[in-house]
Amino acid sequence: MTLSGKVAIITGGGTGIGFGVAKVLVEKGARVALAQPQLEQAANALKHLGKENAMGLALDVRDPLAAAGAVRAVVGAFGGIDILVNNAAVTGRAALASVLSCPQGHVDQIVDTNLKGAFYCSQAVANWMVNAGRHGSIVHISSVGAYAAQELASLYCATKAGVVSLAQSMALELAPYGIRVNAVAPGDINTESNANAAADVKLAGATGRYLRTTPLGRRGLPADIGNAVAYLVSDEASFVTGATLLVDGGYLAY
DSSP: OOOTTOEEEEETTTSHHHHHHHHHHHHTTOEEEEEESSGGGGHHHHHHHOTTTEEEEEOOTTOHHHHHHHHHHHHHHHSOOOEEEEOOOOOGGGGOBOTTTOOHHHHHHHHIIIIIHHHHHHHHHHHHHHHHTOOEEEEEEOOGGGTSOOTTBHHHHHHHHHHHHHHHHHHHHHGGGTEEEEEEEEOSBOOGGGOOHHHHHHHHHTTTSSOOOOTTSSOBOHHHHHHHHHHHHSGGGTTOOSOEEEESTTGGGO
16 A cells, blocks of 8 residues: 555644644655644654655634645645544543533533534635545545544544544535545544553443443554545545444444
């Protein structure tokens, strides 16, 4: 599998799962733009990827004008766009939100980033692809939370179910233009932001009352998600669109 000559935008690409995706795509020959709310968040990632392979991009995915500007910047730097990975999200502890007490500002932050952000970035990239007559691939990073309820995470789970639905509907609408749209639903992934396994097992049920296990007996790695994304955006997946690939170590099969 090769992605040689491909250009990808990865929102939230400077940290966590996004950085894992970026590393895999670069290893397979792609050039990547790491889009973060603050450019400094991508600085360390760029050191590992190399200036010839990657660029940093300041982007608030909640702003459709900023998304369109990011597309112009990447096209100007790399000559085009073939891949968009919508990874940016409010997740982990920051996504906990009680139905009874969640304030409007927190509601807006989660929904605007996780769901509307994926839409705005997809809209901007898809418009460029259509106008340029360029086939491409969009991947939304969802979650097992789209399928399995998580305590104190109703908004998070709803947005992750939303991007699964976005992938399906966008796949239908964009298929005539040669643009494929899919999703990846990660399970428990060990990133620098949730490296404490014991704490995150507790977080999975918030109070610890509702817990699942991962049958494969380990936490997933960001590279596991990167490999799934690499497949979906590759020519080997040229007949795959509107699908969601579970990468959860059997979590949902339990």
